[in-house]
Amino acid sequence: MEEKQGYHPVPQPEELTNKEKDDAMGGYLMMFAALAVGLPLPIINLIASIIYYNINKKNSRFVRFHTYQAMLSQLPLTVLNAVCVGWALRILVSDEWHPNAIFAGYALMLLVANIVYIVFGIISAVKASKGRMYYYWIFGPIAYERVFAIKDEPVREQPVNMPPRI
Amino acid sequence: MKLTITHQESYSRGELLLRSFFGFIYMIFPHAFIMLFCNIWSAILAFISWWAILFTGRYPQSFFEYQVKIIRWSVRLTARMRNLVDGYPAFMPAGSDDRTNVEVAYPENLSRGVLLLRAFFGGIYVILPHAFILFFRSIWGAILSFIAWWAVLFTGRYPESMHRFQVETIRWGARVNLYMSNMTDTYPAFNGRE
Numbered sequence: 001m002e003e004k005q006g007y008h009p010v011p012q013p014e015e016l017t018n019k020e021k022d023d024a025m026g027g028y029l030m031m032f033a034a035l036a037v038g039l040p041l042p043i044i045n046l047i048a049s050i051i052y053y054n055i056n057k058k059n060s061r062f063v064r065f066h067t068y069q070a071m072l073s074q075l076p077l078t079v080l081n082a083v084c085v086g087w088a089l090r091i092l093v094s095d096e097w098h099p100n101a102i103f104a105g106y107a108l109m110l111l112v113a114n115i116v117y118i119v120f121g122i123i124s125a126v127k128a129s130k131g132r133m134y135y136y137w138i139f140g141p142i143a144y145e146r147v148f149a150i151k152d153e154p155v156r157e158q159p160v161n162m163p164p165r166i
Numbered sequence: 167m168k169l170t171i172t173h174q175e176s177y178s179r180g181e182l183l184l185r186s187f188f189g190f191i192y193m194i195f196p197h198a199f200i201m202l203f204c205n206i207w208s209a210i211l212a213f214i215s216w217w218a219i220l221f222t223g224r225y226p227q228s229f230f231e232y233q234v235k236i237i238r239w240s241v242r243l244t245a246r247m248r249n250l251v252d253g254y255p256a257f258m259p260a261g262s263d264d265r266t267n268v269e270v271a272y273p274e275n276l277s278r279g280v281l282l283l284r285a286f287f288g289g290i291y292v293i294l295p296h297a298f299i300l301f302f303r304s305i306w307g308a309i310l311s312f313i314a315w316w317a318v319l320f321t322g323r324y325p326e327s328m329h330r331f332q333v334e335t336i337r338w339g340a341r342v343n344l345y346m347s348n349m350t351d352t353y354p355a356f357n358g359r360e
Contacts, residue, residue: 022226029214036213048210
């Protein structure tokens with residue numbers, strides 16, 4: 001396959017070290033962070049993903065791509081999960097709110113979404129651990145564009161730092 | 167694993183008194199506060215590593231290095247709290263110290279069988295026997311620590327045999343911790359010798 005113009009070449013598995021593969025895999029496994037802490041708060045997974053991305057953003061493009069994709073993919077599910085947790089808490093606390101068919105439908109939809117996410121998360125973690133690229137729908141191209149696109153450095157006409165005037 | 171805490175020729179009486187009376191405010195509290203967050207991260211990495219070892223047979227190297235840095239930080243703080251060395255411990259996992267050192271070799275492969283054995287029966291065959299002995303050793307360590315405190319106050323020297331005993335207790339505990347954290351497959355020895 002041809003390399004895309006204006007993009008850095010995509011690394012091949014044999015060019016990557018085990019450490020890079022492990023680091024890339026770790027990004028997807030951050031979806032289990034809330035389990036590790038023992039709190040059913042979906043935001044913990046997102047926070048862990050953001051921290052992990054920031055730790056690894058100076059790492060190689062392969063690691064950066066996977067950790068960025070993992071972080072982006074956490075966003076919508078975190079919002080949906082947070083709504084569900086908030087809704088459930090409201091039902092538990094308030095006398096005016098009761099579980100209804102809408103809540104049941106929403107929770108069921110979310111259960112399926114979470115299972116799908118976990119399955120895809122594990123597939124991507126395994127691929128990353130083998131040094132393979134794996135593109136999610138929507139998030140994959142965004143992450144690729146951000147990490148692999150060759151950005152033109154802004155040409156600075158006037159230097160910012162100058163020697164002292166004597 | 168190599169864990170060393172330097173035995174100084176002489177100890178500062180001023181620092182000893184400062185640590186004893188205000189150590190909680192200027193040393194333990196700020197370190198514990200930051201360490202809390204770093205330990206949460208460490209717990210997340212440890213949990214994820216467990217699964218990584220189960221599926222790949224390897225502890226992710228970056229995660230491993232972070233855990234070693236946390237152990238180093240904990241050792242340099244413990245060494246000061248127990249008056250084993252002078253000086254203020256460096257903050258953060260990346261901090262360095264010339265009086266304490268911890269080296270842990272990165273294991274290329276870890277056994278999945280041992281991983282499962284440890285997860286299900288670690289409490290029985292690791293924690294129970296080691297904690298039993300370490301409990302009594304710690305009581306003796308506390309008594310020695312009290313005696314050494316006076317020795318440092320009056321002579322400015324920490325008795326070497328007492329210092330060695332304290333370091334060996336810390337080393338022993340660190341080995342158990344290392345084994346239970348899935349960072350090595352070597353069963354911890356029932357002593358604290360190097």
